[in-house]
Structures are given as structure tokens and as C-alpha cells.
Amino acid sequence: MDLHSGLPFWIVKNEFFDLYHPLQENYKTDVAIIGSGITGALVAHELCEAGISCTIFDKRTIATGSSAASTAQLQYEIDTPLSKLIHIVPEKIAVDAYFNCLEAITTIENVFKKTKLDADFTRVPTVFLASNKQGVELLEKEYEIRKDVGLPINFLDAKQLKEYQNIDGIAALQNDTSAQMDAYKAAINLLKYHQSKNQLKIYTHTKIEKIQESKNGYELLTEHNHTVSCKYVIIANGFEAGQFLPKKVMNLLSTYAIASAPVDKNMVWPHQSLIWETAEPYLYMRTTKDNRLIVGGEDEDFQDPVKRDHLLREKVKILERKFKNIYPNIDFVTEMAWCGTFSSTNDGLPYIGPWKKGEKKLFALGYGGNGITFSMVAAEILKNIILDKKDNRLETFGFDRPSKK
Ligand SMILES: Cc1cc2nc3c(=O)[nH]c(=O)nc-3n(C[C@H](O)[C@H](O)[C@H](O)COP(=O)(O)OP(=O)(O)OC[C@H]3O[C@@H](n4cnc5c(N)ncnc54)[C@H](O)[C@@H]3O)c2cc1C
Known part of the structure; x- marks a missing residue:
């Protein structure tokens, strides 16, 4: 899929973090993250901070998918107004979604304060x-x-x-x-930070073609026929996730x-x-x-x-x-x-978590105008799932959330 064209400001403004490093052998990791955009970067950050070993795979140059085209406005206001959302999903879910977005802005701010990384967050x-x-x-x-x-x-x-x-x-x-940032710079700086601390491995120009269940988790098959064995796989590949979804959700x-x-x-x-x-x-x-x-x-x-x-x-x-x-x-x-x-999406909310309860194939799909705040929420929820901690936000953003329609 061609995610953007023309001249996105952020690619001109920032350096190109083209760590050309395709996977050239079979590989094993605890958690495989597909996608190095702002979602993959925030997920990797949360996992690395929790001491969970993970590896990112991206078919492109780092963070040059939608995150490089994003205008990166961070608002608690979701595309679907709250007064409408309460008629689409139960009121508690609608209100929680708004509050989760509000909180996510501060969480993002804290990520960059704590790591002292520049993301032009204002x-x-x-x-x-x-x-x-x-x-x-x-x-x-x-x-x-x-x-x-x-x-x-x-x-x-x-x-x-x-x-x-x-x-x-x-x-x-x-x-x-609210806040605004540079999502491209944010993703690159986070990935570099954890890579330099040897907490994260990154493979670029490595397209994941297939995800198959295996005895201990999953086996991913790359475009060049290498396999990646992992316990968990996190699908953070943005608007191209349809490839791994059993049904269209966006x-x-x-x-x-x-x-x-x-x-x-x-x-x-x-x-x-x-x-x-x-x-x-x-x-x-x-x-x-x-x-x-x-x-x-x-x-x-x-x-x-x-x-x-x-x-x-x-x-x-x-x-x-x-x-x-x-x-x-x-x-x-x-x-x-x-x-x-x-x-x-039909309700304006993202999809986060497993397609079926208990699966270790986890989605981080921040669809909608608040994609980046949703990415932050996804990163925290998925970390909690891996740590086997209950996270009530799954009821708001999971695939099986109730609908009134
Ligand atoms: C013009 C524009 C304006 C926007 N404005 C805002 C805004 O103001 N506020 C906001 O919150 N959101 C906004 N968004 C949405 C936001 O940018 C996205 O939600 C966010 O960038 C998605 O990040 P991501 O990491 O999930 O996806 P991406 O940045 O697209 O990253 C996914 C990565 O996965 C990789 N990938 C895909 N398939 C595979 C595969 N099979 N194997 C390996 N790698 C793969 C891709 O190469 C890509 O690098 C905007 C989007 C656009 C386009």
C-alpha cells in the first residue's frame, strides 16, 4: 500500500533514520513487533521499560509510514463527538474513551520527559x-x-x-x-534510545508475510523466507493491518x-x-x-x-x-x-488487543483522528496483557466491545 505521497514536512525537517538492516537468518525473540511507526515505537518503549525483550520488523525505512505524514495533534476529542458516541456504544465506554485519550496526552508527555528525548512536544x-x-x-x-x-x-x-x-x-x-508533536521524530528518537541501550533490536526492509501459530507462540514468515519465532506478536502496522485481520474493521x-x-x-x-x-x-x-x-x-x-x-x-x-x-x-x-x-472505524474508536480472548497475537491499531493518543493507550494495554495484568481499557477498545447499533 502507498501510505503517502507529496512532500511531508517531517521527512524534510528531520534526519532519515535509515538503518538498513534486513533480517538475513532465522530468528527468535520474546515479542515481535510488526511496524516501526509511532505505535510500534511506543509499544517498544513500554515493553523495554518493563524489561520485556522485543524486536521490531518493518518493511520500510524506519517510521516512514503514516507517522511521517501525520500532523500529530494530540487531543482528547475523538472524531465521533461524545454526544453522538453515547448512542453508538454504551455511555460508559464512550466516556471512558474520552478520558483515556485525555490521560494519554499526559502519558506521552511523560514518556518524553522521562527519557529526555526531543519530540517537539508542546x-x-x-x-x-x-x-x-x-x-x-x-x-x-x-x-x-x-x-x-x-x-x-x-x-x-x-x-x-x-x-x-x-x-x-x-x-x-x-x-x-491538548498538545502537538512531531510523530516522526518521536518514533525515531524512541527507537534509537532503546536500541542504544541494547534493549531493542530492529530489522528494517523486512516484510512479514505470514503469521502462523506454533507450539510456543507464533512463527512469522518474512518475504525472503526467514522465520521469526516468538511468544507474542504485536501488529502495529497501521493502515496495512488488514493483511493480518480475519475481517475488515476500518x-x-x-x-x-x-x-x-x-x-x-x-x-x-x-x-x-x-x-x-x-x-x-x-x-x-x-x-x-x-x-x-x-x-x-x-x-x-x-x-x-x-x-x-x-x-x-x-x-x-x-x-x-x-x-x-x-x-x-x-x-x-x-x-x-x-x-x-x-x-x-464505525464508532471512531481504535482496535487494541487480541482478536480472540487469550490469543497472544495482539493488535495495536490506533485508527481515527486520534491515532497517536490511541497508540499510547495500546502500548500500555499490550504491556499489561504480556505482564498478565488486568487492564479495564480492553473493554473500551477491544474487538468485542459492545455496540448499540
Ligand atoms: C495526513 C495525516 C494527518 C494525521 N493527523 C493526525 C493527528 O493530528 N493526530 C493523530 O493522533 N493522528 C493523526 N493521524 C493518524 C496518525 O498519523 C496515525 O494513526 C499514526 O501515524 C499511525 O502510526 P502507526 O505506527 O500505527 O502506523 P505507521 O506509521 O504507518 O507505521 C506502520 C509501519 O508498519 C510497517 N509495515 C506495514 N506492514 C508491514 C509488514 N507486513 N511487515 C513489516 N512492516 C510492515 C510500515 O512500513 C510502517 O512503517 C494523521 C494521519 C495522516 C496521514
Whole structure:
């Protein structure tokens, strides 16, 4: 699968961590992790910290899948608004999912504080704009339910929105609990860190073709016919996980993003907020450390990379125009543009854990707009499964979570 194309900002900004190191013999490890993106890196981090021996296999150069294309906004707000999610899954699951995301942002922050690794992690507020009158109704419902359950949230009317965010809009929700990072840098630095401490082995350019059960766990077969024997296998291969799933659980979409040339510091919008909106598909915006502005959205309901790439120029123009509608006075000059594969699930929640209870083939699939916070949750849950510790979050994110539909 072609996960992205164009020029993702993060690949230009960072070094290429191309440890060209394909597996060239049969191999044995306690835990095999398939995928070296932000999910595989966070899983490896949690396992290494717990003293669990593990090895990562990736068919590409390290972390150059979706994580290199990600705009990496970390929010507790899931793509499915809480007021809608409670009608799709039981209310407890919906509310827990929101709180788990909220907590995951701090957990990610702590991972990088503790290891002293740079991931461009910065705390920023979120502003969720009403795109129209229906959007205001949605925000009112969201405000009530989030306030009721104790999630941090403020309602801004048009005047307050202008004062706080310098946007001429109708209304918005605001909270101070979000963050942004560089997911590519984060993954690379985490992997290098554990590799340098001899806690982690990494094999690149090693595609896992098959996973077979064996007497003591699993045997993985690589593209070049080497075998990997392991007790546990963790599938952290993102949007390509369909290969290992018995049934389709996600819809693949295409999405677009543009990054501006750096703007004068005084031109950056107030608070460097993450900004998104109620329209579907939604537009979203963030800033970078070097005062670039990133705008993304314009999702399309298909995954065909040729069709997706063909639309890139047109999508750049649309994203630029939509940005101008929000901030007419900021001079946005597009310097990089890219498109990528993205995915959604029916309830907006990810899939974490075994397909069947008790299996040692574990999935870490952070699907949806909160992919990275879900990756953090997955890393903790899977570590607990391996350590044989109960983790109630499996009831929220497991394959057998209940649905109301
Ligand atoms: C444009 C865009 C914007 C986004 N914005 C946000 C955002 O603001 N906030 C947010 O939280 N999320 C966002 N996401 C989603 C987020 O980026 C993803 O959820 C996250 O990067 C997924 O990480 P991953 O490690 O699971 O997958 P990946 O980074 O794709 O890593 C999976 C790895 O598995 C490897 N692999 C696949 N199959 C095999 C195999 N058979 N054998 C060996 N290796 C294999 C791949 O080569 C790849 O390196 C965005 C995504 C895109 C594309």
C-alpha cells in the first residue's frame, strides 16, 4: 500500500533514520513487533521499560509510514463527538474513551520527559469551531455532556471567540489540555534510545508475510523466507493491518495537508491553538516550532493512491482558500503539500488487543483522528496483557466491545 505521497514536512525537517538492516537468518525473540511507526515505537518503549525483550520488523525505512505524514495533534476529542458516541456504544465506554485519550496526552508527555528525548512536544489549547448553525447545536450538546461528565471544556460565543482566537465565527469549544508533536521524530528518537541501550533490536526492509501459530507462540514468515519465532506478536502496522485481520474493521480514506513557509512570529494565530471545526470532513490547523502553519483535511472516501495524488493540486487550493476564510490577514504561502491514507472505524474508536480472548497475537491499531493518543493507550494495554495484568481499557477498545447499533 502507498501510505503517502507529496512532500511531508517531517521527512524534510528531520534526519532519515535509515538503518538498513534486513533480517538475513532465522530468528527468535520474546515479542515481535510488526511496524516501526509511532505505535510500534511506543509499544517498544513500554515493553523495554518493563524489561520485556522485543524486536521490531518493518518493511520500510524506519517510521516512514503514516507517522511521517501525520500532523500529530494530540487531543482528547475523538472524531465521533461524545454526544453522538453515547448512542453508538454504551455511555460508559464512550466516556471512558474520552478520558483515556485525555490521560494519554499526559502519558506521552511523560514518556518524553522521562527519557529526555526531543519530540517537539508542546502543550497547546484546542479550539473547536462551529462551521454553521447545526454546528452550534452540536457544540451546545457537546458542552453539556462534557461538562456533566467532568471533561475540561469552555464555551466561547462569537465575541469571546474573536477575543480569544481572533476568529470571526459563531461559537467554539475550547480546552487547554491538548498538545502537538512531531510523530516522526518521536518514533525515531524512541527507537534509537532503546536500541542504544541494547534493549531493542530492529530489522528494517523486512516484510512479514505470514503469521502462523506454533507450539510456543507464533512463527512469522518474512518475504525472503526467514522465520521469526516468538511468544507474542504485536501488529502495529497501521493502515496495512488488514493483511493480518480475519475481517475488515476500518474504512480507508485519503487525506491532504499543506505546510506554509515560516511566517513572522507576530502573524501566528493566538495561543498556537489546534483549530478544527464541526463540518465533515473537517478542516484542522496547527503551528510548528519554526512558525509554519499546517492545514489539513479535505478527506476523500477512497484509498486509491493514483486517484488521491491526482487531486493534490486541487486540494492545496481548497485548503488555502478555507484557511483564508478563517484568517484573511495571515499570508499563507504553501511550501509543502502531501496526501496520505487515513482510516476510520464505525464508532471512531481504535482496535487494541487480541482478536480472540487469550490469543497472544495482539493488535495495536490506533485508527481515527486520534491515532497517536490511541497508540499510547495500546502500548500500555499490550504491556499489561504480556505482564498478565488486568487492564479495564480492553473493554473500551477491544474487538468485542459492545455496540448499540
Ligand atoms: C495526513 C495525516 C494527518 C494525521 N493527523 C493526525 C493527528 O493530528 N493526530 C493523530 O493522533 N493522528 C493523526 N493521524 C493518524 C496518525 O498519523 C496515525 O494513526 C499514526 O501515524 C499511525 O502510526 P502507526 O505506527 O500505527 O502506523 P505507521 O506509521 O504507518 O507505521 C506502520 C509501519 O508498519 C510497517 N509495515 C506495514 N506492514 C508491514 C509488514 N507486513 N511487515 C513489516 N512492516 C510492515 C510500515 O512500513 C510502517 O512503517 C494523521 C494521519 C495522516 C496521514
